[in-house]
Amino acid sequence: MTNEATIKAPDVDFNTPALQRHRKIRAFKDRFAASAIGVGGMSIILAITLIFFYLMYEVVPLFKPASIEQVATYARPGADVATKYLYMEEQGEQALRIAEDGSLVFFNTRNGQLTHTQQLPVPAGVTLKSVTDAGIGSKLLVAGLSDGTALLLQHAYKVTYPNDQRVISPVIEYPFGETPLVLDAAGSALTQVALRDTSDAMLLVAITEAGQLVSAYYTKEENFLSGELTLEQADITLPHLADRVSHLEIAPDLRWLYVGTESGKLDVYDLRDKQAPVLNSHINFASGAVHIETMQLLLGGMSLIVGDSDGNITQLFMVRDSNNQYALTRVRDFTPRASGVSVLAAEQRRKGFLIGDKTGHISIFNATANRQLLTEKVQDSEIKSLIIAPRANYLMFENGRGEFEFWSVDNEHPEVSWSALWGEVWYEGYAEPDYIWQSSSASNDFEPKYSLVPLAFGTIKAAFYAMLIATPLAICGALYTAYFMAPGLRRKVKPSIELMEALPTVILGFLAGLFFAPYMELHLPGVFTWLLIMPLAFVLFGFVWANLPQQIRHLLPDGWMPVILLPLVVLVTWLSFWMSPLVEHWFFGGDMRHWITDELGIGFDQRNALVVGFAMGFAVIPTIFSITEDAVFSVPKHLSYGSLALGATQWQTMIRVVLPTASPGIFSAIMIGMGRAVGETMIVLMATGNTPVMEMNIFEGLRTLSANIAVEMPESEVASTHFRILFLAAFVLFLFTFVVNTVAEYVRQRLRNKYSVI
């Protein structure tokens, strides 16, 4: 039998070369598809995770400490005497050195070769005592001479590109002539000079050998025809101090004169009346043998950094109190240098400074962030003549052997620290420490304020009010839809509410900002009336309904209650807004807005948190509704049937049986809803005033992290600190929503597994 069958089988050869080839090709295709899909699938998933890594890649440099690296060392360029002044130009290619003998040399910073040499036009027999600039980065210098006079000079750098090569040629000018200005008629040598130059006046203050102050004050007159400036000497009287003065600084507006004495005291004089300066504040730094070692104003001329011989570094500035009185205030102390501060160099573009100490360490600080970015031992002896290039990318100092050292500096984002982002910071010009976000301003010497707290607060505030409105509505609605509603109605209601989720948020934001906000401002009492009477109306209606004759009640099938409530909602809404002016008239003196600002004393913005709450609540209702509804609906029916059979009412079953079983699902719904509210951009962008204020007040605006990104990202400079902080904000949002969603998803999975057991 079997044999016969085999013989009768059709004679098909499955192994012809053609078929074999075909099979091979198919097998190859199969393997190819498997590996292609494997590689493709994996790489797509990897590409998605790239978001995480890329955001991190942009954020990490913010927290990198600074680093410095030696570039070159060479013998002192020019005369082998003490250096009085050192400056590096914009590109860090050339530097200017003014030596004690009055020689003035420009040299290449990388090899010390002289490019230009000049001698100061100092009269015979007179020597150079001191040189200072007119504030940070100013190229106007003043040289104090041994005969009580001072010479003003200016250096400039012309950049040309012959043969596409950058050539920098330095120039020295004497804007006010080569004749020195007389400060001390008695002819005592000026050991230290301070100079400030404004558009209409110039103030020179110097310390004589006797440790006393001498000064000269000039007003500027512009010749209408030639535009030439001429100086007119004006009167100024400075007080006579009991102590010997050792340090001097003048505020840029010529109002404050900071005087440090050898006994370690710091006095501030108010020079508003140049004839009669007033002592404003007096701070004593001395304790024992400690004295002020270095003192300098930071960029902007507001903050004074004082380093003493004990190594303490302090920042001070004038703080205005509520009576409009200024007082010099110690604002913050920096990590002290144990071996004592010897030299301080302020950055020209940021509120940062460098400290060189007695044991050869260089430290880099940032004032706003109160951050020590670097401390590195570069030699054994004291650091002298420390300077930093305008772009803060190079530094130079004189080492113990009298050589010049040129180092490169990598310090991109000193303004950021944990305390600057999340702590209270005392900014210049503020009365007290505060959380402030203000990333840019028109002026160059502006102190950027990067506190993320107001933004995080705004985000939470917006999300809080949105959840306050969305959660009850969405959860109650979902409970009814999943448990009480007739299946026929449910099939229509669920997609309708889910349709809300698809509505572009830009439309919700637009309606909230341009329709709802002004409408609500006019009908504020109506909104609150509505919130108050709407639930009452439902209960009242229900009670009346329960008392209606059965014939009428039976007209409405079971589980169709919302349909009959629709007209009620419309009616109550109409009624509350119709009554709004009346309510306003009865209770709020006709104008609730005024009542809020006058009687309650709180601010009111048209686009406020209440508007955002409604608009964003609207956006998260469908999310919460949909997930809650699924969770409640998938609670096994036999649980509720059992409960009902035991005599529990519908509502008892709901509360005692269904709700606890579905609660993890509801929890995850709320989490996911919150994730959406936190990250939502367009609604908050359009429905709030975007002011980064920290007020829990429901009638005031806010600014969220996401809206802040949308507003500021397009104008932020690539790779700047601001740019990276915005990335950090995005990273925080990403992490927050990702974690929240993961937790929610995990809870949901657990719930699903639990049901499969039941």
Next chain:
Amino acid sequence: MRVSFKDWSRKGDPWIWLNAGAVAISLVMVFGLLLLIAQRGLVHFWPHALVEADYVMADGRQSTIIGEIVDSEEVSAEQLSTAGIHVPAGVEFLQRDLLKVGNRDVGGFDFRWVLDRDLPNKRYPVELMSVERREWGNFYGYLESVREAGQEVATGDLWAELQTRIARTLSIYEEIYDVEKKDIGAINHELERLRLKERGYQLRNELTEERKQSLAMQRQALDEDYAVLQTRLEQLYTEIRRDSMTARTMDGKVVDIPLAKVVRAYRPNAMALPEQIGFYFSKLAEFVGDDPREANTEGGIFPAIYGTVLMVLLMSILVTPLGVVAAVYLREYAHQGAITRLIRIAVNNLAGVPSIVYGVFGLGFFIYFIGAGVDQVFFPEALPSPTFGTPGLLWASITLAILTLPVVIVATEEGLARIPRSIREGSLALGATKAETLWRVVLPMASPAIMTGMILAIARAAGEVAPLMLVGVVKLAPSLPLDMNYPYLHLDQKFMHLGFHIYDVGFQSPNVEAARPLVYATSLLLVLVIALLNLSAVAIRNRLREKYKALEM
């Protein structure tokens, strides 16, 4: 049968009613919102009646006011008194009307709030005309004369004469538009390409004399074409400036309006219903098909529709294959272990990451990182002005593709999971390889699910604005991203977008009040498109479910 409140509430019924109320409120909110948008958006195109009324000013002087009543509200006497308006005792509320008075060039502003009690003797004269202009917004007033080269013409039917002359001017205007935008635009585009070509040769040191000459010749040819067009333009401009009209405003001033600046003139009070309907549809057509005017506050939104559609198309071309491959890998090829589950959760959660984060990522990674690299390698001749190193259509599409990728993956996976195992096994048992099973059996069966994912992705992408603000939209694009100039599809160009248009016109426009109806209309269009897409996704999903229910039997 009377129920006491105590009994009734003990059963927990008030809570059930409250829950039902929550559903009712949600439903009223959804449909109320849609109705609000529809009502405000649709009414915009209707010819509104122009009212003329005597206006009693605060100091008792009287004048005439002409305008459209746009809005009116009840204001309490207290609020008015604080604003310094005298309200007689006993009156608690007054009606305040928002009048669009137009004539911005004459009066300075085109909206005005007036108290209804100050407007006695309202009337609707049929001769009142409304003129839509290309500058200064609408003009409301009476037609005085029609002029040709400054000389009054036509004494009979002024209105008919005006209409024929406006029609003539419009046709000339269209011709000018064609010459300026299309012909001259093409020449400028060619010239720019020649410049880049020359620069490219220079950079590579390949700029020989020969090439220089050939470039110069091409340039000369283009310049000649340009000269011809220029003469034609001048001629057209003289022609279009020929006609004008004079009209009287509400305060009796006679104004000269050149017809070249007129889009249309109509007398809304004289229109019968059919005319009104005709007018409505012509306005609607203008809205959908024309360029915007007056800083986007008037005219149409065609470029925004075009940009949105093009961007969404590009996005779906990118996202569909990627999403499907990832889903197939996850469901069919990957080992179903803890890691796959983890990946699935991660992908799911990416759908919940705020869209602005994707925008930030797109800006940093695609534009500043990849785009800048692409420019260095492929477009060195255009540097330092960036080609792909700046926000544009391509980057916007890719960013949105990544944003919607989880949507497609999740939907496709769901579809794949629904296909019964027996079907796959059947195919394998018949000798098909896994790849063949996938291609011939599984994917076709999952195609509705893939479609659903794609539609949901499109719906999400079409409504997303926040990331686009960072990666490519602009308020006004000078040209369409797909046109007749080589290389036809300009992936590097910025584009206009419906959602951004709403934000921009509603919030950044100098004349928000005037732009408001247009924003409602734009919103309506966007909502319609998105609702339609979503409903079709739901329909497809339901059909799919039915189909597999049959299979499972």
